[in-house]
Amino acid sequence: MGSATIKKPELLAPAGNLEKLKFAIHYGADAVYIGGQKYGLRSNADNFSFEEMEEAVRFARKYGAKIFVTTNIYAHHEDLDGLEEYLSTLQDIGISAFITADPVVILAAKRAAPKVEVHLSTQHSTMNYKAARFWKEEGIPRIVLARETSFEDIELIKRNVDIEIETFIHGAMCSSISGRCVLSNHFTDRDSNRGGCSQSCRWKYDLYMKDKRYPMFSPDDDAFTMGSKDLSMIEHIPRLIEIGVDSFKIEGRMKSIHYVASVVSAYRQAIDAYLSDPEGYQLKEEWVEQIEKAATRPLGSGFYFAPPESTGHIYGSEDHSPGYDFAGLVLDYDDSTKIAKIQQRNHFRPGQTVEFFGPDGRSFTQTVGTLWDEQGQEIDAARHPLQIVQFRVNRPVRKWDMMRKQI
Amino acid sequence: MKKPELLITAGSCREIETYAASGADAVQIGENRYGVRMPGNFDIAGIKEAIQTAKQCGVRVYVSVHNLIPHERLDGLGDYLEKLAEWEADAIIFGDPAVLVTLKERGLQMRLHWDGEMTATNAETANFWKKHGAVRAVLARELNLEEIKMFRKQTDMEIQVQVHGITNIYHSMRRLVTSYMDHLGRHTPDMKYGAEQGLYLVEHERRGLKLPIFEDDAGTHIMSPDDICMIENLDELAEAEPDSLKIEGLLKTEQYNETVVRCYREAIDALYSDPEHYEFDEQWLEKIEELQPPGRELSYGFYYKEQVY
Structure with missing residues (x-):
């Protein structure tokens, strides 16, 4: 074509x-x-x-x-x-x-x-x-x-x-x-077709056959789910x-x-x-x-x-950690000092590996070095939600770039 | 008060005869490519015979064509509808607008019942389908009595409500039992998971409820753990002036359904012949309870419930 x-x-x-x-x-x-x-x-x-x-x-x-x-x-x-x-x-x-x-x-x-x-x-x-x-x-x-x-x-x-x-x-x-699902309506009196879905399809169920009155699974098998x-x-x-x-x-x-x-x-x-x-x-x-x-x-x-x-389908545990957490949002970057101003979105500290990425596919990985708070005081971790911190970055970043860390 | 029709689903010609003899005014039939969750195993020739049987028994016959229609069944739809018109089905039940488009293409005029299953929740939407030819709205079982009364006030279409039996609460086009058994390494090609196998689910936090589950050509269906039974409250329901009271016969024996039809017949006749002096006869309920499958409670469905969202 x-x-x-x-x-x-x-x-x-x-x-x-x-x-x-x-x-x-x-x-x-x-x-x-x-x-x-x-x-x-x-x-x-x-x-x-x-x-x-x-x-x-x-x-x-x-x-x-x-x-x-x-x-x-x-x-x-x-x-x-x-x-x-x-x-x-x-x-x-x-x-x-x-x-x-x-x-x-x-x-x-x-x-x-x-x-x-x-x-x-x-x-x-x-x-x-x-x-x-x-x-x-x-x-x-x-x-x-x-x-x-x-x-x-x-x-x-x-x-x-x-x-x-x-x-x-x-x-x-x-x-x-x-x-075409009213499981929530039946289980929780919440109307799925008006925004009340309780995600009952992701709950765990046992499957039986009535005539033979026997379970279709063994005790150590994964449960049935939709x-x-x-x-x-x-x-x-x-x-x-x-x-x-x-x-x-x-x-x-x-x-x-x-x-x-x-x-x-x-x-x-x-x-x-x-x-x-x-x-x-x-x-x-x-x-x-x-x-x-x-x-x-x-x-x-x-x-x-x-x-x-x-x-x-997802049998067994639903948990599937992506392995990464959103750790910080770039608010500003000073090209002369190479220092980025970052709003904390999750706990991180010096020595940790973080990845920066931006809208157009720019991305790079580095280790967090010395970390300062907004006033320039050195701190041992960015532990407060939405706290503004600063550290030196290896490549230029832009406002609204994101920083994630491996969990 | 206009006496409503008593309607029941039927899965064989013999069932049609039995239910007609027990007092049903109309039967709903269907085969499982275009119909959905219909009892029995009618093929197209069987549908013809069933329509004839119903006519001989003097009951109206409605054919379910209310499955959502995937492309592989779209080509056969026109011919099937022509047959249903030729055999003079009293109405067809539709959900997918492809049925309306196909009828128009073929120049067919048929009485149309709109059944959107759980999406048939307000009268203005029913009136939209009326504009496209529907004469009857089949109301969602999730509406309560007050909502049904409101529905009645806002449309002059016929309205049909389910008064007895099981309801579908989840329909997927995935084969979920096959998938699960395959995941466990226990699925073999000869294994069947149809309605007749009696499979059911028990949710881990709700051990008392058994939810029937089965697969067919349309995917996987999960059904309500209880049966609606409104026989005690037909006088209250009468205030909503329903035109048709439906008994869902799916996953029940012919004997059970026959008894249910008889009891509702007697109750309806008593109520509508003399509403002033109507008294509920406990025997009607007792007869049904005697045959009620163990572990399945009779309930009022959503008739008296408020839902949040």
Whole structure:
């Protein structure tokens, strides 16, 4: 495929708060999706106030980035009071799209906020081109496909319907068909389709067969679980671009800024590298490593090639330490003294090995030397959260570069 | 008060005859490529025979086409819908809008019941599907009675609620039992994990609850640990003016379902013939309790629950 036919996909990142949003954009996201105080699916996340959304939009505009707001609950009647007013306020704030699942919200958005695009959420589990055609005729410009769609499914939809396609390329996945799980409702009286998901799919279960009344496992076997590995498509960027996916979506509004920045930056580099030279493109090991340094679960390729089997799930312990902690954020750098001013994000001390990285793939590793506090007093460790410290760095760094340490 | 229809799922022609004789007004059938979680093993020829059987028994017959439809089944959908129209199914039940698009392409007019499973939660959304041809909304089992009443007020569509039986609480397109058994190194190709195997899960912190689990062509289904039973409260439910009361017969014996249909039939007839003097007859519940599978409680589902989020 010649480069003339290649369309640049959007890289769409999650942000649970304003700081994460700024880092997502600074590290290369073309668009960021956030939740407001209502109607989204992460009632546990920080979520944005209207004022914060205004700041988000102002910040995004400086970078030419867009802000989308999740409004993808399946609404009950009690949720509908104030919906139109809410959507209309978001239009005034200047967001670019609503991510919606329930037709009641789609209809309200069209009435109350006609200037804002309405995207169909993955919660609607669209998996075939006729369903896509239906939504196109309803005036929907973009569909976030079901997580169950494969490369072939996406190609079929793109070939048959002229509509923007957004797919998840990275992050945690519902192992159920999205929206088709009410485990939380049954176990904890929390409505999963209105943001109350208790992640019961990641709990541990015993499997029995009734007729024979015997367990399907031995006492020392791993327990049954529905918990899925996280998705990572960093190794398959060329194919995703070639089949015409319009937006590459990263999951994780609850994730840390270190996670968001690392993942966004890796995909940003891979996408840009492919677009600038499709023929000569090669996957770089450092992008994969960058992602692994942030990953909180083992990774897989979801349904893109085939439905996940035993190796696509997490049996035994869910714990999967990425091995790295976000240790500090660069606030300033003095080129004459080579001293960086760093805001502490995790305990570190002289003698420790740390890695600096920035948005464009710059990174280097060094040992922390003499450490000073903000007033220039030598200290034996950076032990206070958000404390400002200084030390000499081996290479130039920039404001908003990150520093991580091996655990 | 308009008397609601009594509807039950059926997995064979014999079951259709039994339930019709016991007092069902309508049966829901389906085969498992386009239908989802339907009892029995109807193939397409079997569906034809079942429709005929229902008609001979004088009950309406609705065919489930409400699975989400992957591409590999999309091509066969049009022909299947044409057959269902030709055989004069009284309605088809849909969830995936691909069904609507396909009907339009083929120029088929059929009565349509919209069943979004757990996503059918408000009347305005039901009215959206009405605009696209649906005449009935099948309400999410996670709605409570007050919400159902509100739903009723805000639509003139028929509304169907489940009054008895098991509900699906999780549907994945992954083969989760196969994957797990494979992980343990215990899976062999001859092992089956279908509905008839009686597999169930027990969550480690909730040892008292058994959640049936099975695999089929549509993936893995996890089912509620209890059975809805609203027979004691049909008078309260009547205030919501439902048009159809559904009994889910999945994972139950024909004998159990027959008894359930009989008891609801008697209760509905008594209630709607003379609502003023209606009195609940304890025997109806006792007969069901006698046959209730051990370890599965009867519950009111979400009818009287508040959920948080």
